[in-house]
Amino acid sequence: xxxxxxxxxxxxxxxxxxxxxxxxxxxxxxxxxxxxxxxxxxxxxxxxxxxxxxxxxxxxxxxxxxxxxxxxxxxxxxxxxxxxxxxxxxxxxxxxxxxxxxxxxxxxxxxxxxxxxxxxxxxxxxxxxxxxxxxxxxxxxxxxxxxxxxxxxxxxxxxxxxxxxxxxxxxxxxxxxxxxxxxxxxxxxxxxxxxxxxxxxxxxxxxxxxxxxxxxxxxxxxxxxxxxxxxxxxxxxxxxxxxxxxxxxxxxxxxxxxxxxxxxxxxxxxxxxxxxxxxxxxxxxxxxxxxxxxxxxxxxxxxxxxxxxxxxxxxxxxxxxxxxxxxxxxxxxxxxxxxxxxxxxxxxxxxxxxxxxxxxxxxxxxxxxxxxx
Amino acid sequence: xxxxxxxxxxxxxxxxxxxxxxxxxxxxxxxxxxxxxxxxxxxxxxxxxxxxxxxxxxxxxxxxxxxxxxxxxxxxxxxxxxxxxxxxxxxxxxxxxxxxxxxxxxxxxxxxxxxxxxxxxxxxxxxxxxxxxxxxxxxxxxxxxxxxxxxxxxxxxxxxxxxxxxxxxxxxxxxxxxxxxxxxxxxxxxxxxxxxxxxxxxxxxxxxxxxxxxxxxxxxxxxxxxxxxxxxxxxxxxxxxxxxxxxxxxxxxxxxxxxxxxxxxxxxxxxxxxxxxxxxxxxxxxxxxxxxxxxxxxxxxxxxxxxxxxxxxxxxxxxxxxxxxxxxxxxxxxxxxxxxxxxxxxxxxxxxxxxxxxxxxxxxxxxxxxxxx
Numbered sequence: 001x002x003x004x005x006x007x008x009x010x011x012x013x014x015x016x017x018x019x020x021x022x023x024x025x026x027x028x029x030x031x032x033x034x035x036x037x038x039x040x041x042x043x044x045x046x047x048x049x050x051x052x053x054x055x056x057x058x059x060x061x062x063x064x065x066x067x068x069x070x071x072x073x074x075x076x077x078x079x080x081x082x083x084x085x086x087x088x089x090x091x092x093x094x095x096x097x098x099x100x101x102x103x104x105x106x107x108x109x110x111x112x113x114x115x116x117x118x119x120x121x122x123x124x125x126x127x128x129x130x131x132x133x134x135x136x137x138x139x140x141x142x143x144x145x146x147x148x149x150x151x152x153x154x155x156x157x158x159x160x161x162x163x164x165x166x167x168x169x170x171x172x173x174x175x176x177x178x179x180x181x182x183x184x185x186x187x188x189x190x191x192x193x194x195x196x197x198x199x200x201x202x203x204x205x206x207x208x209x210x211x212x213x214x215x216x217x218x219x220x221x222x223x224x225x226x227x228x229x230x231x232x233x234x235x236x237x238x239x240x241x242x243x244x245x246x247x248x249x250x251x252x253x254x255x256x257x258x259x260x261x262x263x264x265x266x267x268x269x270x271x272x273x274x275x276x277x278x279x280x281x282x283x284x285x286x287x288x289x290x291x292x293x294x295x296x297x298x299x300x301x302x303x304x305x306x307x308x309x310x311x312x313x314x315x316x317x318x319x320x321x322x323x324x325x326x327x328x329x330x331x332x333x334x335x336x337x338x339x340x341x342x343x344x345x346x347x348x349x350x351x352x353x354x355x356x357x358x359x360x361x362x363x364x365x366x367x368x369x370x371x372x373x
Numbered sequence: 374x375x376x377x378x379x380x381x382x383x384x385x386x387x388x389x390x391x392x393x394x395x396x397x398x399x400x401x402x403x404x405x406x407x408x409x410x411x412x413x414x415x416x417x418x419x420x421x422x423x424x425x426x427x428x429x430x431x432x433x434x435x436x437x438x439x440x441x442x443x444x445x446x447x448x449x450x451x452x453x454x455x456x457x458x459x460x461x462x463x464x465x466x467x468x469x470x471x472x473x474x475x476x477x478x479x480x481x482x483x484x485x486x487x488x489x490x491x492x493x494x495x496x497x498x499x500x501x502x503x504x505x506x507x508x509x510x511x512x513x514x515x516x517x518x519x520x521x522x523x524x525x526x527x528x529x530x531x532x533x534x535x536x537x538x539x540x541x542x543x544x545x546x547x548x549x550x551x552x553x554x555x556x557x558x559x560x561x562x563x564x565x566x567x568x569x570x571x572x573x574x575x576x577x578x579x580x581x582x583x584x585x586x587x588x589x590x591x592x593x594x595x596x597x598x599x600x601x602x603x604x605x606x607x608x609x610x611x612x613x614x615x616x617x618x619x620x621x622x623x624x625x626x627x628x629x630x631x632x633x634x635x636x637x638x639x640x641x642x643x644x645x646x647x648x649x650x651x652x653x654x655x656x657x658x659x660x661x662x663x664x665x666x667x668x669x670x671x672x673x674x675x676x677x678x679x680x681x682x683x684x685x686x687x688x689x690x691x692x693x694x695x696x697x698x699x700x701x702x703x704x705x706x707x708x709x710x711x712x713x714x715x716x717x718x719x720x721x722x723x724x725x726x727x728x729x730x731x732x733x734x735x736x737x738x739x740x741x742x743x744x745x746x
Contacts, residue, residue: 013450013453014415014446014449014450014453015413015415015416015446016416016419017416017419017420021446039412039413039415039416039442039443039446040388040412040413040416042387042388042412043388043389043390043412043413046389046390047390063484063485063486064485064486065445065446065449065481065485065487066446066449068485069412069442069445069446069481069485070412072438072442073387073388073412073438073439073442076387076438076439077386077387080386080387100484103480103484104480104481104484104485107476107477107480107481108438108442108477108480108481110515111436111473111476111477111511111515111516112436112437112438112441112442112477113436113437113509113511113559113560114438136486138484138486142483142484142520143484147515186486187486
């Protein structure tokens, strides 16, 4: 039930000794999902408490190198360090990202003779034409994976926009529903929404004991939403004996963008945590927008519009040194100033603004159900 | 005239926080040549005194990821940080490496929309069939660069083995002759030999003054090897008034290998510095050879056979921590033990053995000419 998010790299454009290139890991009960994988991510992982071998899914927001160049090396190193127990189930690593990603991996791994010891599949998102200027769009020829698949590559899906919901449906399991949505950037870029399913509320055990039902299999059936017949013939329904559902958590992680396209607002509605880029401060707003990037204010406006509870800013220009390295001088380059600019927008909304740094871990607690005690 | 070599990464297989992946820079008078470019090389460069923008040539020994995955990102970052003065001459970055490298760069840079602001050319070395087992050879289909060239890509040469010299002639200029030679590894791998041209010896100015020739243009003509006529009509020849030639330095940098093919011995003969991998210690000799790698003893035997003056060992398994991090425990994992194993072979040859660490710089001094005072 624990869920947290760790930033492995918070710098834009390239990795530096002070800020790694984009990468973050969402952990839930030990399962790790990696979002973006700039160069050096594998080394950042080694410096963090996260084990690379636990990464089961990878999400690439867009194909710029500072979000992608670390992926072939990371997969190779995970494979090299495989022990018999660490991936004994031969589980397929699922990789999601824009069209072209499958070819990138096939060529990078193929030419370097990299033979992974675990299967992987690349599921490609088909961008739409309004996500980027024309010069940022890749031709079908360039992105077609015409090389034969590598021995460990499994067939991946090609995922198109669901026009009804204006989102990309990536997958769902018994715990999560995961979607992608469109952003506007110099090249097609995506945001990802991880939405945990609601859980049944706490069982009112005191009440059950009062009517003579003691702990046993019947408790499980009630919790699973089924009616139960008591020894005296009385049938009780779960609604009376369960607290309200515990709402599932929602974490939204946006790739580089100067704005989200329409669906972003809907998909991110009520997010527990919105992770948004803030490449440059307000003084450089025009430059940011021109390059398809955001300022803290732009990020905060989206957070407010979708009623997010917390906003984490990341993907800072390398001009913004981490706070502990900042020396007196140009206040314009103070990273704390970026937080201030976002807080200015959100001061009436009691939205917490978090400034990400490399290796920062943000806990994402369960929301209490309304009637829980 | 200054020449030195800096190790940016000395680890094998993958980069770690203690040892970067393979990369080293040979500097001569400010011009920087990069040999191999594992993931994270750009960050290692930032931590070193070397400016990435000064790299004019890149040599890739073989296509394994730990020698290559940093190259697309490095080129992008150099381009991003270009200032009007740093590469105002629009000089072409020359990249040398095995067949397949051109395609790797074209696809990696193309799919990530990386538009370099400087021209580059990839010159491919055609491996021979005896450099690697059959399963390590890449098909012509896989290595063919069929995508259209990127806007900044200039035509590169395809370089075949010169059967007469059993070497690959890469280029020469007024200061250097640079060749490659074949190594045996799991995939085709190459060594590079940078051979500085001999320089004329010191002018015997005392002798010239004795015969009445004072400093002036005649000195330059003598130094350049021309005869000079004195005022009295006497013709003097340079041989009498010059010390012996100062022999050019020779630096040989070998990629991963379990042995050099025949020409290696000839090309490396008399090297001032031989840089050789030593992935595993003698206790793991069979494992090393099986994986196409060397032990310190194997490296030392080559150094002795070609009469090298100094041997630098690098490309250590990540099990060998840098000396300052070594804790008491298994002596088998002591990196100093690797030096000892090489020295054991070379004890009678007065060959200096150097254990490379990340950021170590080795000065390569001019050899004195025999008659210099």
